[in-house]
Amino acid sequence: MEEKDSNTKTYQFGTKAIHAGVQPDSATGAIMTPIYQTSTYVQEAVGVNKGYAYSRSKNPTRHALEENIAAIENGKYGACFGSGIAAIDCVLKMLNPGDEVITTNDLYGGTYRIFKTIFEKYGIVFHFVDMLHAENILGYCNKNTKLIWVETPTNPMMNILDIEAVAVIAKANHAMLAVDNTFATPYLQNPLDLGADIVMHSATKYLGGHSDVVMGALVCKNDKIAKEMYRIQNSSGAIAGPMDSFLVLRGIKTLHLRMQRHCENGDKIARFLAGHSKVAHVYWPGLESHPNHNIAKKQMRGFGGMISFSLVGNQMSAAQEVLKKTRLFALAESLGGVESLIGHPASMTHAAIPKEEREAAGIVDSLIRLSVGIEDVVDLIQDLKEALK
The missing domain is CATH 3.40.640.10 (Type I PLP-dependent aspartate aminotransferase-like (Major domain))
Known part of the structure; x- marks a missing residue:
């Protein structure tokens, strides 16, 4: 070379x-x-x-x-x-x-x-x-x-x-x-x-x-x-x-272009979830209500495409229903790809952590994690709307 x-x-x-x-x-x-x-x-x-x-x-x-x-x-x-x-x-x-x-x-x-x-x-x-x-x-x-x-x-x-x-x-x-x-x-x-x-x-x-x-x-x-x-x-x-x-x-080579879309989609989906009657809490640093939002603004140039949210009633069965119903959000481990993924931290990515420690950190049974991809956000929101019905 x-x-x-x-x-x-x-x-x-x-x-x-x-x-x-x-x-x-x-x-x-x-x-x-x-x-x-x-x-x-x-x-x-x-x-x-x-x-x-x-x-x-x-x-x-x-x-x-x-x-x-x-x-x-x-x-x-x-x-x-x-x-x-x-x-x-x-x-x-x-x-x-x-x-x-x-x-x-x-x-x-x-x-x-x-x-x-x-x-x-x-x-x-x-x-x-x-x-x-x-x-x-x-x-x-x-x-x-x-x-x-x-x-x-x-x-x-x-x-x-x-x-x-x-x-x-x-x-x-x-x-x-x-x-x-x-x-x-x-x-x-x-x-x-x-x-x-x-x-x-x-x-x-x-x-x-x-x-x-x-x-x-x-x-x-x-x-x-x-x-x-x-x-x-x-x-x-x-x-x-x-x-x-x-x-x-x-x-x-395309990281900057992809991250721009991940951030744009993440913003719209986080705000959609925050206004949904079946969603108890939304965890995304771009929300003004998020703890340490001001620190995120200080040290980050955008807020990313990773979002977690919990459901009203905190039932694992309700979370499992949502996970089964999405069509564009694929149920899978990992994150950060161009396609959107959905996962259940308590039973997937964080199953190695004892339940008491998980819950003390906020990882409850109804918590769902999204890796928001770069698809058209209108379709992604519609997918979540259908799954949350």
Whole structure:
């Protein structure tokens, strides 16, 4: 791959999404980054190569994607993994037995599971805290606090946490701050600019955008953190393959356009649900009534297409009826694709969390989560109207 002279860091988001990290192929001039489906590379002599020796360590397709994701997150270093959980696994492997992690009490069930069932038995201590007010963290900070893990918006309650305020607390306690930016995407929010040390993405979701790939990513600016990140990525080997890297690289090229429509549709659907007689509560940070709406306005450039809502009477049977009746909203795990999805957190994405803890965080039996796609919003609203009858 030949090098470009232009510096994409100075460009606007849409331009970076399309051009950062990629160059025309030097062999053919192909404008799309080739899929380097190879495990190894011929060396000119012992220890003399063209920057690639073995694809677990570095692959040209993955490398282009890692550069691209780093650029759109305003970071310096990017690393891609076989899944979002594999990316989280990498961050946790930067810790040692006895270290403590403060995290939110409302987070993705898979994150909760890896914290509790994998790393807790290796001596890492986890504190699950209501972070709606950043000062709630202070009572859990001590000399063993090494990581604060944040989701914002949270999954599935769409809570908004003040990244800047949490970053101040993290730095005062010499702890890393990692932010799961999956729901917001780099188009709507850049945690590194707000003081975070690491940004994590389930690239499976909005970055890929087409429900056809599973991948995770980390981005940072700090040289020391980056060195650890790459050491663990290479040593553990939970890497993203070249075909998957190609698909996400392609998906990012339209991220800004897709997110605009996700946000527009999300706004209309959230307001429709808020006015429906059978809906008890709507959780979407763009609603003026949403807790920490002002913080969302401060740190985000839009409010996204993820919405949760609960039903009047809070009956699981009522939720199941709605889930069965939608036609355009497909009942499925995951989110962030061009098509709309509907899910039931208590029995699907968050089933790994004990019922008492789920309900304490607001994940009640009637809670329904929507990933609003980019279809015509009139059709999506009609689909929900029919399902709520």
